[in-house]
Every structure is written in C-alpha cells, then in structure tokens.
Amino acid sequence: MSQAQTIAPASTVALLRDGADGIETLLLRRSEKLAFAPGRWVFPGGRLDPQDYALANGCEEAAARAGAARESQEECCQRPDPAAMVLLSRWTTPEGHARRFSTYIFAAPLAQVGEVVVDGEEIDSACWLGAGAALQQHRAGELDVMPPTMITLRLLDAHPTVAAFLQAAREALVPEVFPNLCRSEAGLVSMYPGDAGYAAGDPSLPGARHRAVLVDGEWIYLHEGVDAAYPPLVP
Template sequence: MTVPIRPASTVVLLRDGEEGLELLMVRRNRALAFAGGFWVFPGGAVDDADRAQCGDDPDEAARYAAAREAEEEAGVSPDPAAMVLISHWTTPVGERKRFSTWIFAGEVAADAEVVIDGSEIHEYQWIGVTRALDLHRAGELPMMPPTYITLCAMARYETASDALAGERETPCPRVLPLLVPVEGEGKFATLYPGDVGYENGDMDADGPKHRAFLSNGSWQYQYQGVSEPPLYPQD
C-alpha cells in the first residue's frame, strides 16, 4: 500500500538568553501515535489556508504553516518573512505515516510568553543548544533524528542573529533517509545519501558512512569518507 506523503512544517524558535542562544522545545503528548513523548519544535501539517496565502508555492506555504503552528502550539508568533529555511526532510519509506517537512528557524523576543495547549503539547522549555544535546545524550530528552541533527547545526552559533545569518549562507539539505533495522537490538538507524548502504540497506559493507544511529539511548551522527555534503557543516 502506498502511504501518502503529507506536507508539514516546523520552526526552531530562537532567542538570546542570559547564557547565549536558546531555542524552544516542546514535548508531545505520550499518547500520540506519532512521536508521542518526544521533544520537538512547534509544527504541524500545511493546510489550505497556508497555501492560499502564497499562490500554491510549497516552500512559502510551509513558511506560513510553521508560523501558524508556532502560534497554535506555543502562543508565539514569529515573523514568517524573517524565518530562514534550514532543512527539508521526507519521512523514510516503510513508515506508517509519511511527511514532507520543512524546518525553518526564526527569532522571537526574549520575553515572548509561551502558552501550550496541554493536549497535543504537554511541556515546553527554553533551553541552550549545548544543554539540550547534553540532556539528550544522558537519555533525558528523547527526540527523532531530524531534531537531533538540527540541534547539532544550531550548536555552531552564539546568538539568534548569528544563527539566522549563518543558515542563510548554508545550503539547505533536502533529505530522504533510508530506515534500516539494527539486527538483534530492536532499534533502527537512518542512512543518508553517500552512505555505503544507502541503496541496499547493508550497514556492514565497507565504505563511506553517512548515518545516524542510537548509542546508549542517544543519537550519533556519523559522516566519514562521504562525497555527498554533510547535513550540517563539520568542523
């Protein structure tokens, strides 16, 4: 059965905190079928009203959707025109639900009040990027690979303006991962273009490694010997 791919959008809301760049993360209701209990950025499906604002341009419809979802899920209103597209992800083949998801970044005022609905979203926190990555690696901030990769990309910046300027100059990766079960562990890895196993799912073959995998409950991004660009600039 062919699973339809739904357009969706999310936005990484940024602010300058007392200790540097912070971003807003929200936790989805554990009862939700998709990403229940995971920490994410505000977002959701693109709807007809979003498309109507931009003459059916899919990138622009996604921009309006991200701003609208930020308002609906967190009570925060970023300026759509000032948001920067940082990546685009398509859910791997084989998943029961598939999305074509644009990820934007946008700055909001340091004192912007966050209001969550208590239904789909149960918790929120403004958090420094390094702190978020540390908590995830300690098993305290469960998330999906695109969220983890986005945090790694944001870790390069000190301020919100730096992040937006930097991402305007960074090529936007458009990613279709290959989902591969990890035998005997009940887990999975996601392979990206350039990985030796991207075409056939053979993770053990000798060759370039471009993938994300779980290690001790947290994601790790591996980029080794790959001719394709990384998902975020490497040191």
C-alpha cells in the same frame, strides 16, 4: 495510491532567542497519546492546511512558512514572522511509516517572547533550552528527540548568537534529506545518501558512513569516508 500521494507537506520552526550561554530554542514535548512521535521533544510545527496555501498564492514554501507560524501560535502561543524565517533543511519521513511527511525545517528569531502556553493534549510540556544544554540532556537520555531535531540543535550550537547563526544559515546550502531507516545489531540506524549501505538498506555493508546511529538513547551522527558530493549535515 502512489508513494508521492501518501507524503504530506509539513513544516516546523526552531524559535530562537539569545541566552546567557548561547542560542536558546523552544522545545515542545508531544503527548504519549499521539500516534506520531509520542513523547518526543520537537520544534513547533505540523501538517500544512488549506489556510496556509490560501496565504501563499500557491507557493508551497510560502505555505510552509505560514503553516509553521500558525502551528507555533496554536501549540505554544508564540508567533514568529514568516518573512524572518530561514529555511535550514527539508526532511522526508522514511518508507515503511504509516504516516509520511515532507517537512520544511525553518529557524526564526522571536521579536517578542510571550508566555508559553500549551494545550495539555497534543503538547504536554514546553521549555526554553540552550542548544548545547539540550544536546547534553539528549546524551544523558533525558531528552528524546528525532535525528532532524538533533542535527538542527547541533547547527544551532555551532554559533554564539542568533544573528550569527541566521547569517550563516542564509549562506548555507539547504539539504533535502531522504533517510533510510533500518535496524542493525547495534540498534536503529538512519542512513543518508553517500552511506555505503543506503541504497541496499543494509547498514552492515563496509565503506562510507553517512548516518545517525541510536546508541543507548542517543543519536550519534557519522560522516566518514563520504564522497564530496554528499557534504555533512552538520559542521
């Protein structure tokens, strides 16, 4: 089987509402029993299925929108409008993982926020959190997230309202991110194109730094000395 055949299309959506202290988003905690990302806090989402493609006339991005809405309904009983979703980025699971996904990350406002209900099996907890509060909890080691979630939270935290964020997101470039995940003496490093060590898979090589580094449970994003061809993933 080719490498391309082993990468499954998936999608996720950051559900948004305005709160007293800025933008709030709904985060779900994946069960510790799951094989992929156990115990991590994530946005609703999952692998695309034939039903999603049937609604999309063969267009993968449209299928991704349908899949994100379906997964949100299944995982937390919230139903965003696929047409209102704004595509933020697309991330591909690094090589070396048994299960790899090419994941569309969307953001969407909720016209009506209903009761959040999780199944207690795949998802064991859920909470609405301000983007800034979520980042603070992550820094304190209380919210275990992956780099795509951390970077999306930073994007949300840079704007005061949902409307302002979505307007900026519509005008922004949509990066396709292919991380190179390695270990260094300091811990895990997720390198991105433009990093001096990206091609060789060697985070110790001197030069530009375009990476997220896991330090004491916190992912720290670096963009230093990087060629202009590789803009930062966050402001």
